[in-house]
Amino acid sequence: MELFAHQILAGLATGGIYACMALAVVMIYQAIDHLNFAQGEMAMFSTFIAWQLIQWGIPYWLAFGATIVISFAAGVVIERVVLRPVHDAPVLSHVVAFIALLAILNSAAGFIWDYTIKSFPSPFGGGAFLGQGLMSKHDAGMIGMTLAMLVLLYLFFRHTRIGLAMRAAAANPESARLAGIRVGWMTALGWGMAAAIGSVAGMLIAPVVFLEPNMMLSILLYGFAGAVVGGLTSPGGAVIGGFAVGIIENLAGTYIPVVGREMKLSIALCIIVAVLCVKPSGLFGRPVVTRV
Amino acid sequence: MLLRRTGTREPPVATIAGMPLTTWRLTALGIGLVVLAVIPFVMKNFYIFQITLAIIYAIAILGLNLLTGFNGQFSLGHSAFYAIGAYTAAIMMDGFDIHYAWTLPAAAIVCFIFGFLFGLPALRLEGVYLALATFALAIAIPQMLKSSAVEHWTGGVQGITIIKPDAPFGLPLNSDQWLYLFTIIVAVVMYVCGDNLVKSRTGRALIAIRDHPIAASAMGIDVALYKSLTFGVSALYTGVAGALGAIAISFVAPDSFTFSLAIALFVGLVVGGTGSIPGTFFGGLFVLFVPNIAEQFSKGLAGAVYGIILLLVIYLMPTGAAGLVRLISSRLVQQGRAGG
Amino acid sequence: MNRLLEARGLCAFYGATQVLFGIDLSIDEGGITTLLGANGAGKTTTLRSLSGMCRTHGDIVFQGKSIAGRGTEDIVRLGIAHVPQGRGTFSRQTVEENLEIGAMTRRDRRAIATDIERVYAYFPRLKERHRQQAGTLSGGEQQMLAVGRAMMLRPKLMLLDEPSFGLAPLIVEELFGILRTLNRTEKVSMLLVEQNAALALDLADDAYLIETGRLVTTGPARQLRDDENIRRSYLGY
Numbered sequence: 001m002e003l004f005a006h007q008i009l010a011g012l013a014t015g016g017i018y019a020c021m022a023l024a025v026v027m028i029y030q031a032i033d034h035l036n037f038a039q040g041e042m043a044m045f046s047t048f049i050a051w052q053l054i055q056w057g058i059p060y061w062l063a064f065g066a067t068i069v070i071s072f073a074a075g076v077v078i079e080r081v082v083l084r085p086v087h088d089a090p091v092l093s094h095v096v097a098f099i100a101l102l103a104i105l106n107s108a109a110g111f112i113w114d115y116t117i118k119s120f121p122s123p124f125g126g127g128a129f130l131g132q133g134l135m136s137k138h139d140a141g142m143i144g145m146t147l148a149m150l151v152l153l154y155l156f157f158r159h160t161r162i163g164l165a166m167r168a169a170a171a172n173p174e175s176a177r178l179a180g181i182r183v184g185w186m187t188a189l190g191w192g193m194a195a196a197i198g199s200v201a202g203m204l205i206a207p208v209v210f211l212e213p214n215m216m217l218s219i220l221l222y223g224f225a226g227a228v229v230g231g232l233t234s235p236g237g238a239v240i241g242g243f244a245v246g247i248i249e250n251l252a253g254t255y256i257p258v259v260g261r262e263m264k265l266s267i268a269l270c271i272i273v274a275v276l277c278v279k280p281s282g283l284f285g286r287p288v289v290t291r292v
Numbered sequence: 293m294l295l296r297r298t299g300t301r302e303p304p305v306a307t308i309a310g311m312p313l314t315t316w317r318l319t320a321l322g323i324g325l326v327v328l329a330v331i332p333f334v335m336k337n338f339y340i341f342q343i344t345l346a347i348i349y350a351i352a353i354l355g356l357n358l359l360t361g362f363n364g365q366f367s368l369g370h371s372a373f374y375a376i377g378a379y380t381a382a383i384m385m386d387g388f389d390i391h392y393a394w395t396l397p398a399a400a401i402v403c404f405i406f407g408f409l410f411g412l413p414a415l416r417l418e419g420v421y422l423a424l425a426t427f428a429l430a431i432a433i434p435q436m437l438k439s440s441a442v443e444h445w446t447g448g449v450q451g452i453t454i455i456k457p458d459a460p461f462g463l464p465l466n467s468d469q470w471l472y473l474f475t476i477i478v479a480v481v482m483y484v485c486g487d488n489l490v491k492s493r494t495g496r497a498l499i500a501i502r503d504h505p506i507a508a509s510a511m512g513i514d515v516a517l518y519k520s521l522t523f524g525v526s527a528l529y530t531g532v533a534g535a536l537g538a539i540a541i542s543f544v545a546p547d548s549f550t551f552s553l554a555i556a557l558f559v560g561l562v563v564g565g566t567g568s569i570p571g572t573f574f575g576g577l578f579v580l581f582v583p584n585i586a587e588q589f590s591k592g593l594a595g596a597v598y599g600i601i602l603l604l605v606i607y608l609m610p611t612g613a614a615g616l617v618r619l620i621s622s623r624l625v626q627q628g629r630a631g632g
Numbered sequence: 633m634n635r636l637l638e639a640r641g642l643c644a645f646y647g648a649t650q651v652l653f654g655i656d657l658s659i660d661e662g663g664i665t666t667l668l669g670a671n672g673a674g675k676t677t678t679l680r681s682l683s684g685m686c687r688t689h690g691d692i693v694f695q696g697k698s699i700a701g702r703g704t705e706d707i708v709r710l711g712i713a714h715v716p717q718g719r720g721t722f723s724r725q726t727v728e729e730n731l732e733i734g735a736m737t738r739r740d741r742r743a744i745a746t747d748i749e750r751v752y753a754y755f756p757r758l759k760e761r762h763r764q765q766a767g768t769l770s771g772g773e774q775q776m777l778a779v780g781r782a783m784m785l786r787p788k789l790m791l792l793d794e795p796s797f798g799l800a801p802l803i804v805e806e807l808f809g810i811l812r813t814l815n816r817t818e819k820v821s822m823l824l825v826e827q828n829a830a831l832a833l834d835l836a837d838d839a840y841l842i843e844t845g846r847l848v849t850t851g852p853a854r855q856l857r858d859d860e861n862i863r864r865s866y867l868g869y
Binding site: 090111 | 360368413416417419420421423424425427428431432435436551555558559561562563566592593594595596597598599600602603606607610611
Binding site for chain 3: 161164165167168171172174175176177178179180181182183
């Protein structure tokens with residue numbers, strides 16, 4: 001029983017990482033109606049920027065804030081420069097644009113900062129928060145930050161006019177344009193916010209998994225899994241989904257004999273497929289009704 | 293109202309420079325086949341090998357195209373079927389000493405079954421959700437191949453080395469030339485079958501499902517069955533390509549079949565043009581050669597150069613190479629009409 | 633009376649296909665103008681051209697300023713509210729949020745709040761359902777919501793695309809009554825596209841009749857209504 005409780009706690013700790021990423025995934029899905037496969041690389045690149053700032057001697061929290069601002073601006077610029085030209089093109093072209101973005105960011109990061117593993121500081125310290133080796137202070141801080149971001153996002157979308165305008169632009173672009181909303185800029189804003197949230201996720205994850213250009217690939221998959229489990233239309237669901245994926249992963253690794261360490265990624269696959277088969281719109285998502 | 297009277301009842305035949313469009317198409321096909329037939333006798337072995345690989349990729353992309361281009365189902369996970377095909381061939385040749393030609397139908401059957409089974413749960417998924425499930429498959433496959441449970445068969449991280457076949461019947465060809473011709477023969481068979489499939493009643497059903505699934509099912513098309521079958525056939529094509537790839541490279545290892553292969557196939561599909569069968573050839577060439585070209589620009593920034601080329605390609609040809617050809621030929625046809 | 637909007641030689645295109653072939657149209661300030669014609673005549677396209685939603689040639693002048701070629705968002709901000717075909721409901725948002733979206737270009741929070749109350753006064757049924765998701769409203773209620781959303785812009789000109797489409801006759805009567813009141817008391821000019829010609833001619837002051845993208849005739853609504861020939865050949869009643 002004790003082992004079980006321990007595994008759940010440890011699962012919550014890793015789940016915090018996934019929840020963070022899942023939140024960023026859902027954010028951009030809300031803004032652009034696509035999954036952005038370059039999201040992990042964007043977060044990785046932001047984290048490198050933060051690392052560079054800290055290397056230059058800038059205090060952690062200042063670098064943290066500056067990275068968020070830089071990432072936001074970069075997200076807006078990426079939308080305007082890279083994606084605006086293809087906004088009328090078929091969906092498949094968008095996916096190719098994301099892939100191109102992924103290749104560019106990954107290679108540029110490797111070129112600028114090379115591929116050696118770097119350690120990234122934690123603002124919360126590395127000591128134990130709960131028990132020995134179960135949940136560190138950093139894990140707890142990361143979970144707290146994720147929940148705080150969720151609350152802020154909720155307030156932003158529910159209670160500000162610009163949040164309402166963003167929701168309107170995503171839900172029905174043509175009608176939003178007829179209400180005078182600048183839909184193109186709302187999309188760019190969505191990219192900016194997603195990049196900013198991604199940068200926070202990256203900076204919180206980096207102390208756990210270490211910083212290198214390929215750090216995000218598997219985490220992005222878990223983030224997608226979390227987002228899908230929770231439902232791509234629900235930020236709160238995505239966070240819960242992220243924690244769920246973390247816990248399931250840990251329990252499966254402990255209790256299912258064959259799985260072990262090496263098959264953990266496959267767990268994410270099974271979770272995704274299983275949830276999608278039972279509830280195609282996720283546990284907390286809204287089913288889409290099509291008119292003929 | 294007055295009806296405008298034209299000379300003929302039939303719609304005018306689209307022509308460019310006086311030649312009907314169909315003639316142009318046949319000419320292009322003929323020239324292409326001649327060029328393909330000449331290549332092994334005029335080029336260096338290394339280039340023959342590279343073009344063999346490009347054609348193998350083209351077959352895999354054709355498989356993906358059947359699924360995405362003609363049936364409207366996303367997949368970012370076709371590297372998985374490619375891997376299964378490759379491993380089927382390698383295990384049969386290495387473990388059981390079976391002749392390489394027999395591995396192709398075996399890979400076809402195995403991949404069809406895998407694809408069909410994966411297609412069943414995928415039935416409930418559309419658009420991004422399906423993309424995601426297949427993306428997960430692409431990431432999970434290399435890990436599964438490495439896993440200790442199947443290490444005895446797959447050789448784990450080390451992979452399997454197989455022997456490159458020589459030309460049969462004492463033909464005066466080296467093994468690269470022979471593999472090239474063998475690949476071309478397989479490719480021609482696969483393309484003819486694919487073309488027939490797309491133009492058949494079944495093909496029309498697939499396209500109907502892509503364009504309007506609800507209307508298609510209202511017309512009595514068994515959407516579920518057709519979608520899973522398409523997944524199976526698509527996996528079959530990609531699996532055969534995988535088997536050919538294993539024979540050509542004479543080596544398989546888990547890390548050859550990562551997510552980047554899935555992405556490469558997907559890119560080849562979009563760049564060639566979704567829903568176009570000849571476009572897959574362009575896709576195969578792109579997938580094989582553009583990364584090399586990018587590397588020549590700059591070693592360190594090869595990925596970035598590749599990404600930029602990719603962006604330029606989709607800016608300039610948003611509907612792929614096939615779309616560009618269609619656009620140009622329709623312009624030429626219009627000019628011909630305006631001139632005549 | 634002053635000219636509020638004037639279009640000269642308006643041509644419109646979808647891709648390479650030309651849909652409008654040089655339409656001249658003018659709307660008087662404070663009036664209701666109706667645009668009639670059969671299916672596919674180009675009525676909706678005319679409205680879409682005026683609010684910058686398709687590629688056009690020709691000149692469009694609104695309150696003395698040329699708006700041809702401008703973006704939809706900018707045209708809307710000048711005070712042209714377009715109630716689109718299909719009503720453009722934000723179905724996942726609540727009724728009240730829909731109205732707030734309509735006022736997104738305005739900054740005067742207090743006036744927005746009073747305007748929402750004013751819309752509710754015109755359409756009491758919307759007030760009853762103000763916290764409900766707009767997608768769950770009936771067709772008639774969604775049409776009222778669409779008009780209400782357009783009112784929130786405090787427009788000078790309202791472009792209405794077949795507001796009677798798919799509604800029960802009683803609801804249509806109620807809606808058109810409200811449109812008349814809006815025109816009288818709020819001084820909103822209107823350009824009304826309708827298939828139901830009898831209804832539109834009753835409400836409108838002026839009428840335009842188009843066929844396959846060209847103007848057939850124009851004149852006071854009463855005159856078109858009484859013209860036996862036009863009624864038989866084009867309006868079909």
